[in-house]
Amino acid sequence: MRLRSGDPETIGGYPLERRLGAGGMGIVYLARTASGRRVAIKLIHQQFADDEEFRTRFRQEVSAARRVSGAFTAAVVDADPEGAHPWMATAYIEGPTLSERITSGGPLGGGELRTLAVGLAEALRDIHRVGVVHRDLKPSNVVLSAEGPRVIDFGISRAADHQTLTMTGRVIGTPPFMSPEQLQAPRDVGPESDVFSLATLLVFAATGQGPFDADSPYLTAYQVVHEEPRLSAVPTVLRAVVEPCLAKDPGERPSTDELLAQLLALPTGFHVGFHVGAGSGTSAGGPVDSATRVLGGGARGQTTGPERVERPEPVEQVEQAGPRTGSRTLTGIGPGLRRRWRSVLAAAVAVAAVASGVALLGPDRGADAQNTAQGEQPGAGSPGKPLPEGFAPWEVSVRGGKGIPDELRCVPRGADLYCGGGGVVATRLRAADGKRLWTVRSPGVPANGMHFVGVTGAGTASGGEVESAADAGQNGADAGPTVVGYRIPDGAGSPQVVALTEGGKERWSAPLGGESTLLTGRTQSAVLHRGDVLSVDPAGTRIEARRAGGDGSVRWSRPFPPGTQCAPYAPNPRAARLYALCASAAEVESVQVDRPTLRLLDPADGRLGEPVRLKGRWRPVGEADGKLVLVEERMEGLDFAGYSAVALFDPRTGKVGEHALRGASGDSVAVAEGAQPTVVAGALHFVERSGRVHSVDPASGRVRWSRQTGVEWASAPVASDGVLYFGSASGRVAALDAREGELRWATPPRVESPGSEMGATARVVVAGRAVIGSAGGNTVFGFDGGRPPEEG
Structure with a gap:
């Protein structure tokens, strides 16, 4: 119009x-x-x-x-x-609403119906995992995009930790798709109400009518509360899934996790849905529930070309379509967390809609995800450095197991890159031309921020972790690099940390638990530190350390202090010290961690130091001069009110020094939300959603400079030779002088992506003079940092 x-x-x-x-x-x-x-x-x-x-x-x-x-x-x-x-x-994407689709084309069936059901169940699961109840799930609030269904319009949604509005006594919602409890006590509804609404919506999609439709909203509301649903026209296999969701008692309905598992298990004759390619698959024997699974490692892989690897989880070799090269202008939360705080899915794309809630009578963290880079890459990326041999600008898209677009994160290692995320456990690319040597896919749905863990072990590193010979010697008989990533299961089950050889063979895998994002503010369920992989056991009771390059057996295990839950934190993989952030079990259960404790964590045996009590929502963001840097998040009810203070913890004295963030004139400031705050190039950097960067002295809290990068939803920076690099999910990259904040250059966008990942970690790494970036749609690209792409 x-x-x-x-x-x-x-x-x-x-x-x-x-x-x-x-x-x-x-x-x-x-x-x-x-x-x-x-x-x-x-x-x-x-x-x-x-x-x-x-x-x-x-x-x-x-x-x-x-x-x-x-x-x-x-x-x-x-x-x-x-x-x-x-x-x-x-973000905008074209597509009809479900209501428009049913009106114009009639009920859905077969694969189309299953795709809708699975997509909506996944959406609802992740809405609940961040503490939100939608409360108005209906056909006009579902958009059928080319990539799958999108749930929109949170006009009457409620957060679990927020006071529900009285709404002057009105019952808000759409009766045919409301739950009995929403009609009777709208202020008290929980996630179970959305499960009921989803079931009514699926019945509508399958039959063209709701299970409680009547001639008037009064009668419809009565039938929702008192009558049994009409399901005779619903396909038998789907009816068996949705009928329990329509129970009058909320406690008798399945959770969204359980519902999703049931939908994924529907017969193949009912399935078209998302295509899973030959390179994806689940681990032999199904999900690992407890002990480490060992797959035998094998000999060190070759680096000269594609490899043939036989393994339970297939390694996909080089794709038929190679990378695009040339000189054209180019533009967890912890996995063990409850439903309401599990990590949201990545690569968000959707169209907004007008809020249509009416009265009853009416008709959206240095590169910590790849723990090796950690934001600082000395000696790389400057014009005086060489390019990888045979380098030409390139761009590739590495398809994940589900084919759902997301983002990857990469680590340079010698002549290659190792990347993960977006439904990819790990992939190996040549830095010179982007040629894909192998890929191990994850069978499940990509999770926001859960991209990649890192690379460790012997070998030549470029700007990443360089382990000592002693470290390499402890990695087992195979002294080659070990690639560590995440596997997200297809359906129920714990995510896993997976260790691979440089040739893509699986060494071992282990299930993950814990509350990493809630406690540390980072989606860092597995922490790489000096050749060890640290994680929390699936039961959420202890921190465990495994040697990455060995067989994955537990080297040490340390129970949490009584009555608490903890998460490990490493400022970087080579840091001298490890930490644990802990909180009482009651605070974790309430999702209100306002009084955490900080403890030193001995990397040799996991012993925990004396607790240092913090008051407020403090998040670790790196180290400066041997001290741990933390920032404080301010909340106003449900709303994030900005970062307002910085603190330094001195591990030698156990003291914490706190400073309010202050501008150049000394006035207090609050930095808006955006990328993961990060310490690089000797300063603390905040990147707001608008692309504005603030460089702060961590010792005083004083803002050194503030600059606009022009890169919306920019990630945390990576530093190299006095230059800060920022990337967006659209593929835009900006380079700023680290000392003064002067903008050196910025590239055009290269992909259509909303780029709304909260707390985004660094999307850019450098290899010699080559700048390597990641973007939406599982895109990875490389260009000459001395001759960046220009508008044109």
């Missing part, structure tokens, strides 16, 4: 192109960011701007939508809920 007379030309600095739709609460416009990304902007009708109850609702919607941005949900790009005319911008 064209813009109409009276429509604004811009909203929040975003030029508008056309209308996408309108409703009782507002209008949605199509717009573009400065980098050319399409966004959908939801502008609230002016008459509601002065309605404090509605403004509070909209504020909750924005906050909830930011928390749940994922592969099957709406990704928030920008918003201003406090402005005179409130608005919210999300």
Whole structure:
């Protein structure tokens, strides 16, 4: 629809192109960011701007939508809920709503129906894992995009840790898709209510009618509360899954994890869905539930070309289609966490919609994920350094097991790169041309921030971890590098940490538990440190250390202090000290960790030092001058209110020195959310969603400089030879002078990606003079840092 007379030309600095739709609460416009990304902007009708109850609702919607941005949900790009005319911008993708699809094409069946069911169950699972209850799941709030279904509109959603609005006694929702408890006590609904709504939606998709449809909303509401659902027209295999979800008692319904496992287990005759290629698969014998699984390691792999590897989890060899090269211009949360705090899916793309909740009577952390780089790469990336032999600009996309687009993270090692994430346990690429030598895929759905662990062991490293001969000697008979990544299971079961040889053969795997993101602020369920892999056992009771290059047997195991839960933290893989962040079990259960304790963790035997009590939401972000740097998150109810303080912990004295963040004039400042705060090049760096970077002296909390990179949703930086590199999910890369913050250059975008990963870790590494970046869609690319791509 064209813009109409009276429509604004811009909203929040975003030029508008056309209308996408309108409703009782507002209008949605199509717009573009400065980098050319399409966004959908939801502008609230002016008459509601002065309605404090509605403004509070909209504020909750924005906050909830930011928390749940994922592969099957709406990704928030920008918003201003406090402005005179409130608005919210999300990433845009074309597609009809489920309501429109059923109206025009009739009920769904077979693979199309299964794909919808699995996608929505995955979306709901991850909405709940971050503590949000949607409360308005209905056909008009599901968009059928080319990549799968998207859940939109969190206008009446509720966060588990936020006070529910009274809403002046009104029952908000859409009766045919509401749960009995939502109709009777709307303030008290939990995730079980969304499970009920999902079941009604699937019945509608399969039959064209809801299980409680009646002639009036009054009668429909009565039938939801008192009558049995009408399911005779639902396919038998699907009915067996949805019927328990429609139980009147919320406690009798399955969880979203259980529901997803049941949907994934539907007969193959009912399945088309997401295609899983030959290079994917599950481990022999199914998911590992407890002990380490050893797969025999084998001899050191060759580095000169593709390798043929026979193993229970297939290693895919070089793809038929090679990387694109040339000179054209190129543009956990911990896995053991409860449903409400498990990590959200990555690669979010969605279209926003106008909030249509009506009264009953109406018709969205240096490169810590790849623990070897850790944000600082001395001696690489500068114009004086050489390029890899035979280098030419390149770009590849490494398909994951589910084929769901996400992001990867990479580590340079000799002439190659090792990358992981996006449904990929690990892949090996040639740094010179991006040629893929092997790939080991993960069978499950990619998880936000759970990309890659790292590379350790003997061999030549470029800007990553360089282990000593003594370290290499402890890695077992095979002294070659060990590649460590994550495997996400297909359905229920714990994620696993997987150790591979440089040739892609699996050495061992072990299940993961723990609360890493809740306790440390980082999706770092496995920590690489001096050849060991540290993790929490699946039961969430102890920290374990395994030698990465050995057989994966537990080298030491240290129980948590009584009544607590802990997560290990390493400032970098070669750090002299290890730490554990702990909190009481009650705080972890309530998802309100405001009084954590910090302990030294002995890397030799796992002994825990005396607790240092912290007051507030403190997150470790690196080391400076031998001291651990932490930043404090401020919350205003449900809403993140910015980082406002920095602290230094001196492990020699056990003392903590705290400083408020202050601007150049000495005034207190609060830095908005964005990438993972990171200590590199001797300073603490905050990167806001807008692409603005703040360099802070960690010893005083004083802002040294602030600059706009022009890279939206930029990741944490990596530093090399006095230059900071930032990357976005769209493939834009910016280089800033680390000392003064002067922008040296920025590249154009190269892929269409929303890039809304919260707390994004570094997307850029350097190998000699080559700059290697990762972007949305499992894209990895390389270019000459001395001749970066230009607009044109």
